[in-house]
Amino acid sequence: MNTTRRRWLAGAAALTGSALLPACTASGAKSRVVIIGGGFAGASCARALRSAAPEIMVTLIEPKTTYTACPFSNLVLTGERKLTEQQFTYDALQSLGIELIPTEALDVDPAKRSVRIAAGQPIPYDRLIMAPGIAIDWDALPGYNENAAGSMPHAWQAGPQTTLLRDQLRSLPDGGLVVLAVPESPYRCPPGPYERASLIASYLKRVNPRAKILILDAKDNFSKKPLFLQAWSDMYGDMIEWQGTSEGARVVSVDASTRQLRTDFETVNADVANVIPPQRAGLIAARAGVADKSGWCPIQPATFESRLQPDIHIIGDAAIANAMPKSAFAANAQARLCAVQVARLLRGESPAATKLINTCYSLISADYGISVAGVYRPTPDVWFEVEGAGGISDLDAPIETRRLEAVYARQWFSNLTTQVFG
């Protein structure tokens, strides 16, 4: 009998202390790891597991046949990149022997160790890795629902939303107003909204130079703020205006029919409104019982194991990784580590410890890049940022450095997508 089935039949009994024993692989039977979500976290983890532990059967559940990457999707807005250049398939993963189940995971039964899918039998696992990314929190911002997103796009999950925002920018009236509403932390890609404002400015400067961009922020501080503010005034003059929550700029409700945004202080009429709403872990996380009240998933730092359910690991944007930001870079780093830990746990070995890195590049224009980096260490409680390391690009760096960082940003994206999907 294979291990999955044996453990599955054992049901709740297997969850007692005896489940700690490496018995599950002692028979030499194949263990099975199921991964929910084929984004940067899930796809990378599937691949890493395949190479770390060929003896483990790896199943990836992902409903979309093509993945549309968010990093660099802000360049779709400016017309530099096509949406198709953001898209990747799972062919390479399948040819590596990863089993792909092209459907949505509907529910997880942690006691039975199985995942329910729309058609077919529940899929049993020895360990489950959940990487569902984010869900837009449609209840968080009054007036903003799925319908409203059809006229005030969030474009925070790349795809049709991205091209909708691009097309709206293309038909912005001469001298029109673009408003970006930015939520409180945590959310996917902390510097993303500001990169977006920058690249929209680089586009409008060319085609609609009298246009204005207003950022209504629910925070007072944001990632790489001094670098963004400096570059904005150097490159875009007064085209971009940023207002923080102390100035009453937090957006409290929107009206999609009039494209109005109400803040603590005033009502703003936008020609184009990019509303980046509050987010939480992909919905399957709450259904599986691995999300807490915050909407995100608490984990054991070293192994990414859920603090709420056994035998489930959460990686990528959905996880609470403390100092590590919700980025594709971090998702990939977490995925590679989680793969090794899961393989070790299934072999009855103890988890290994390591530091992880994150580097988030932002483009201010096509050839002007800045970055924020960090080195992280797991403690029993949190992913902790190593002091004395990390930080943002030098404020006084020469223009050559900015150009080089833009080149590195592009190379990073190409390396990452090749590593994960190529």
Next chain:
Amino acid sequence: MTTLTWPLMLTCTLWTAWAAADGKEADSAIETSLLAGSCYGCHAATRGQQGVMPDLWQLSVEQVSARLTDYQRGDREATVMSRIASGYSEREIERLANYFGRATP
């Protein structure tokens, strides 16, 4: 759900994870390869790939070690590497240097 029994498991996993982390920089080969793994966020994970980021597999033990140390001290021109190298101990740099420098082609 077996919410009563599983905190025990958590405690155990946590314990082993922390025991490993607490050995500060445990020396096992797996941990060295994990340490090196964090470089692959930008650098190629395999030898001989083209790109603007340096191919770490081409560097000798001395080169990796000298570069990382120079980045740490600010003695080498950097975009992001000085900020990253500063997060690693002397011992970790030595392990990285040996890992990449001694890898067989």
